[in-house]
Amino acid sequence: MSIKGIFKPKFWDADKHPAGPYKRLFDYKRIWQLCFAILVVVSLIPILIMASIDFSVTGGAVKSENTLRAARTTSNTRRAISYFLEERKSALKLIIELNDFRSFDDKDRLARMLRGLKKSFGGFIDLGVINKDGKQVAYVGPYNLEGREYKGQDWFKQAVEQGIYISEVFLGFRDSPHLVIAVKHFLDEDKKRFKILRATLDTKKFNEIFSSLDLSDEEDAFLVNRDGLLQTPSKWNGDIFSMVTFALPEQSYRTKVEEISYREGEPAMVGYAYIEGTPFVLLLVKTEAEFMGAWQSTRDTVTWFTIFSIAVILVVMWAVASYLVEKIYIADRTRSKTLQQMEHHNRMASIGRLAAGVAHEINNPLAIINEKAGLLKDLFTFSKAYDADDRLLGLVDSVLHSVERCGRITKRLLGFSRQSDMEFRPVYPQEIIDTVLSFLNKEAEYRSIDVNVEVEKGIFEIVTDRGKLEQVLLNLISNAFQAMKDGGALGVTVSRTDEKSLLFTVEDNGCGIPASDLKKIFEPFYSTKKQSGGTGLGLSITYGLVQDLGGSMTVESKLGEGTKFKFVLPISPKLKENR
CATH class of the missing domain: 3.30.450.20 (PAS domain)
Incomplete structure (x- = not known):
């Protein structure tokens, strides 16, 4: 099993195409998720709980220690400032008294x-x-x-x-x-x-008082007045007479420590004290990065080691669960695909034989009609009694044209029923669509169906099998015509999904498909039109052809609103060997 297969096994995307013909015995993705979740809960949850408790306890202890340190520094600085002012106030009183x-x-x-x-x-x-x-x-x-x-x-x-x-x-x-x-x-x-x-x-x-403080690069001590105007310079708030960038704490003449948002929301701790008898407020700000730095460094080391260990455990769990479920899935998929291919080949062989017989039986009387109508035209042409009767000659030409049209139809029937070898050549999507629509133009005109074709600019060639692509589009467009009432609208679009793929979309505003039928719509012999002669093979064959061309197919529909068939084909497919 490859590295890519470990992290994205094949069964992981098995439910993206629920309408496909292959039946799965189990929901493999669900089984894998359940196994993986049980392993994770049993092995990793206790580790994470213990790590969380340890981080909480040690983090609280570090924060408490720094709170006490900030309170002590703030108190000492407040006393120094108070002593400075009181000393000079007392000196003035003393000289007055003396x-x-x-x-x-x-x-x-x-x-x-x-x-x-x-x-x-x-x-x-x-x-x-x-x-x-x-x-x-x-x-x-x-x-x-x-x-x-x-x-x-x-x-x-x-x-x-x-x-x-x-x-x-x-x-x-x-x-x-x-x-x-x-x-x-x-x-x-x-x-x-x-x-x-x-x-x-x-x-x-x-300034000398503050410069004498032993502060780190992430600490700032300064004085402000009661309005938040700086009375001393600050590292982060600017020079003197600038406004601080945060609201002052509530008034307290005792030293307190609080947490604030500082410098554009950065968490910080502020120790403060209102200096009694003065307009000054002392502030000591210490960012969380400073007072929690050492603990966070240790925590990060432990965290990364824990994450690495968990990642290794998860990879092992993922690989084991993927490997086991992948083996079961591959065996089931191989079984389903083999049965589907056998059924498909048997049905197609029967259809091919039936189509060949019908076409042969129809071609014989068509040849006689063509021969007799040609002879009749020759007789009319050389006879002087009818050589000037354009109406009569036009009727004969109409018979010949109808015979020719029937011949083309029988040839297409034989071509679409025959399981021929793949022949990948560059073709033009616009040309393929125009060819298919040419078969249905008369019906579209008679029923007033609006057909809109849009091919994205820059799309020119796609390497694929022309006949099979024509058959896919013809089947989808024919189904759309049957689903629409007179005056309906059909849209055929071609666009890029990426540099390597094209998206073909056939959308109609017909009767739509019930939600209960969408999951079975691609199954052989499943038809919603059996009462009107449907065999249930058209969409199954179409789905198989898209897969043969290296693509994938999906359907979206709402009852009473319309249906949208989408299929993606590679621009340059990787050809399979021994086809």
């Missing part, structure tokens, strides 16, 4: 404080003092901001109401990312007069 706030209007003293803050903590850009009316009464820094009004701005209102204000990262007129910390201080015990110490910080320290 100094008389009223002396802050002295720019030299304020400048010394700024230098001390820069030296001790770093990140400070400038300092400013704003009175209760929102006017900046003192300022030291690289910009000319003294006298600037802030009363109508939101940050000033929040600083007055809350006593402390930490801003988002923004550009402002400085055109450089920075943030603001403002601390409110009362100048008297009645708390009626106050001033606000406002400090501007750059974001370098923020």
Whole structure:
């Protein structure tokens, strides 16, 4: 049994032509499927269940470990950011407590404080003092901001109401990312007069915190505000002030870890925390490919080994089941085919003898009629009494024409009944169809049957036996004429199925064939027209001729709508030896 035979045994396509003449004892494909399914269930299902359980348990353990690691990294980073902001906020409070706030209007003293803050903590850009009316009464820094009004701005209102204000990262007129910390201080015990110490910080320290994190290539840590606007650069979401591509998790001042869809639907794990007292949200994103990578690599190795093992088992099961069922199928098919051939040859021999006898008996009186009609025409032609009577001579010519037509019919009857040797030669499908239709043109005209022939462009020659192809088409078209009422429509088409085959279709809109008869329509002596003299041999012989030509044949029909016969022939068939 060849490799091709193992994966596609002959019985696999046995049910594609249910109307064929060969009877099968069993449904071999069903038997094969049942055997194969039982073997697969018994041997492979336990392996797959154990593998599934193992993957589920180990995958859950790996995910849990990475969740704890992400939560720990997020918590440590949140504390670092909180400490950074709290440290600078406390520094501003400390210098307020240690100094008389009223002396802050002295720019030299304020400048010394700024230098001390820069030296001790770093990140400070400038300092400013704003009175209760929102006017900046003192300022030291690289910009000319003294006298600037802030009363109508939101940050000033929040600083007055809350006593402390930490801003988002923004550009402002400085055109450089920075943030603001403002601390409110009362100048008297009645708390009626106050001033606000406002400090501007750059974001370098923020960036240093994130750059110091030990992150892999598939991890990203960054800050956003409550609207999802980046406050620090991000690997995958863009530069500062870009919007993140996913919705922020629900508010929580405690560290949490959730799963999200990230970067065009890629699954990822996000550790996050809202930093209390600030507008910042810390996000640590880790893609599933990163935190499940090592486990997935091991899983893939085991999976491929399991798949390979299963494939080997399946191939062995497939081969054994195919081999056994194939042997049974071949024996049954050989039996059926031998019986069919014997029956076919016996019937054809009987038909041939009957046709030869009938043709011979008909040819004898036809010869006499032809001879006498010719003599009568000669007498009329040479007789002066009738030489001018065109009507009488036309009647004699009609008799001679009818005799000639009967002769052609008897010759075709002998030709179609005779089992001659195959003679494969190039023929033109259009020419074959025209020849066959020439026998039936008169009937088509008399019954007003519309005959439509379509041959696909580019189809010229097919190597086949001309006589047998003519017989196939004549039988099918004749059956179609019998099935149609006057005024019916017949279609004959030829098209390519591929580069090696042509599809012939004969379709009518006649009475159709009942579904119960379709499976038996190609059986010898099975006829739906026995009451009208049908023998049940026409379609059986036609089916056998198509097979002799190396093709296959099918039928489609709906009762009351019509019938469509299709047969496929190779353009250049492989000739069988010892025909």
